[in-house]
Ligand SMILES: Nc1nc2c(ncn2[C@@H]2O[C@H](COP(=O)(O)OP(=O)(O)OP(=O)(O)O)[C@@H](O)[C@H]2O)c(=O)[nH]1
């Protein structure tokens with residue numbers, strides 16, 4: 001007879017196994033051959049920049065996808081890449097550019113949410129606390145938030161701040177994808193190694209649904225991200 005504790009462990013093991021299986025794609029599967037994953041963007045516009053939770057749009061129930069990560073990691077560039085626009089979200093070589101939570105509406109169907117970057121040394125302690133509080137509030141309280149893209153620079157080990165964001169997402173019971181940005185800057189082998197490292201780090205995490213190397217220059221894994229967005233937001 002199985003004890004309850006043993007059954008629980010067995011169930012947990014099974015979850016981890018299923019979860020890891022999800023992260024591994026079949027090597028011959030090329031998503032670009034599947035037209036159903038292509039996303040047609042006919043409308044994308046900036047809606048509001050929120051500096052307080054009271055500013056978050058209230059009159060909408062559209063599904064939202066949020067983008068979080070260190071300052072300069074490529075959040076705004078990723079948003080532009082997803083909607084195939086050059087300047088929808090402001091991209092800058094100067095870190096700490098996005099200082100509010102920016103909401104963008106897409107196709108009047110769903111929303112992209114660009115959060116302020118964390119970890120930029122030159123931002124004052126007070127500002128840093130305020131942005132952190134705002135993002136925390138958004139991640140924990142926002143009902144229509146369906147998916148979070150947590151961005152990590154593919155060239156570096158995840159920092160303590162990256163890891164604490166993953167922990168925060170787990171605690172908030174959010175579903176999230178780890179997007180490894182700037183993959184055009186390293187070799188495919190090094191990219192695979194980084195992906196494996198992140199898979200190891202998140203192997204006991206329940207909320208992490210995928211780890212996706214990405215380049216906002218080549219956009220070659222855009223269909224993969226579209227497919228995830230479509231599924232998570234039921235688009
Ligand atoms: N080579 C390369 N450069 C990228 C990529 N994505 C972003 N960048 C560059 O990285 C810099 C920062 O990009 P942003 O998109 O502004 O980064 P962010 O995370 O929005 O930055 P903050 O708003 O300051 O938090 C810019 O110079 C981009 O051109 C990428 O995939 N490949």
Ligand SMILES: [Mg+2]
Pocket residue numbers: 075076077090091097098114
């Ligand atoms: Mg930005």
